[in-house]
Amino acid sequence: MEELEKYRKEIDQYDKELVEIFEKRMETVLKIISYKKNHGLPIFNQNREEEVLEKAVGSLHNKNYKEEVEGLYKEMMRSSRKFQSKYLFPYNIVLVGFLGSGKSSVGKALSQLLEMSVLDSDILIENRAGISVRQIFEEYGEKHFRQLEREIITEISHGKNTIISCGGGVVLNDENIENLKKQGRIIFLQAEKETIYDRLLGDESRPLLQNNWGEDTIEKLLMERLPYYEKAAHLIVHTDGKATDEIAKEIVAKLLDEEIA
Numbered sequence: 001m002e003e004l005e006k007y008r009k010e011i012d013q014y015d016k017e018l019v020e021i022f023e024k025r026m027e028t029v030l031k032i033i034s035y036k037k038n039h040g041l042p043i044f045n046q047n048r049e050e051e052v053l054e055k056a057v058g059s060l061h062n063k064n065y066k067e068e069v070e071g072l073y074k075e076m077m078r079s080s081r082k083f084q085s086k087y088l089f090p091y092n093i094v095l096v097g098f099l100g101s102g103k104s105s106v107g108k109a110l111s112q113l114l115e116m117s118v119l120d121s122d123i124l125i126e127n128r129a130g131i132s133v134r135q136i137f138e139e140y141g142e143k144h145f146r147q148l149e150r151e152i153i154t155e156i157s158h159g160k161n162t163i164i165s166c167g168g169g170v171v172l173n174d175e176n177i178e179n180l181k182k183q184g185r186i187i188f189l190q191a192e193k194e195t196i197y198d199r200l201l202g203d204e205s206r207p208l209l210q211n212n213w214g215e216d217t218i219e220k221l222l223m224e225r226l227p228y229y230e231k232a233a234h235l236i237v238h239t240d241g242k243a244t245d246e247i248a249k250e251i252v253a254k255l256l257d258e259e260i261a
């Protein structure tokens with residue numbers, strides 16, 4: 001028993017030292033963020049993360065711990081990214097745009113890049129109603145859906161440092177936009193009708209396009225809604241021909257530029 005106590009004391013001492021070093025590391029991370037921010041440099045750098053990981057593993061005396069050190073460093077870099085995001089984006093990043101403009105997939109990519117949690121208004125509505133958006137439209141009508149949407153938007157607008165992907169029609173209601181703007185920056189993901197047409201081809205989950213599927217319907221809706229998206233947006237990002245990750249990085253860069261200005 002005495003021996004066990006002795007080992008535990010050793011562990012306590014190592015942990016104390018680790019925490020002290022970790023605090024120092026975080027302080028340096030803060031210095032790096034403000035340097036990068038002031039010099040307009042990209043904040044999140046995958047290559048550098050890999051380099052840090054390699055160096056850490058390389059400095060191990062006993063290679064038997066390779067897997068554990070890799071796990072520890074991956075977690076440390078994840079939490080460092082989260083820490084940087086909290087500091088850089090103390091607000092919600094709200095994605096709006098026409099159906100099929102990529103809000104959900106860009107939301108997920110941003111969430112991975114920034115280690116921020118992501119909320120999707122349509123998914124929250126479906127979870128609460130217990131049926132799909134399409135079924136809500138079919139059984140209760142669009143008016144009821146918009147009411148549920150308003151409720152969800154009011155609730156999720158209160159948080160911060162969260163990515164919010166909104167259903168395409170959220171911008172039609174001023175109250176939604178007012179709420180989302182309280183603690184959020186609104187990004188309009190713009191896409192041309194051809195891109196939207198290609199993305200939605202064969203997708204039967206969109207009730208608004210159920211009966212009149214085609215480029216004409218898309219164009220008509222797009223024209224009607226464009227002024228709403230433009231009015232709501234702090235930033236506009238063009239998505240045509242771009243990969244999801246590329247769009248996510250562009251949003252981060254634009255938001256940081258905006259901060260400097």
Ligand code: S3P
Nearest residue numbers: 098099100122133167168169207
């Ligand atoms: C809608 C878009 C849908 C969903 C609902 C209504 C709209 O979301 O909220 O079908 O009015 O544009 P997505 O834009 O994510 O498809």
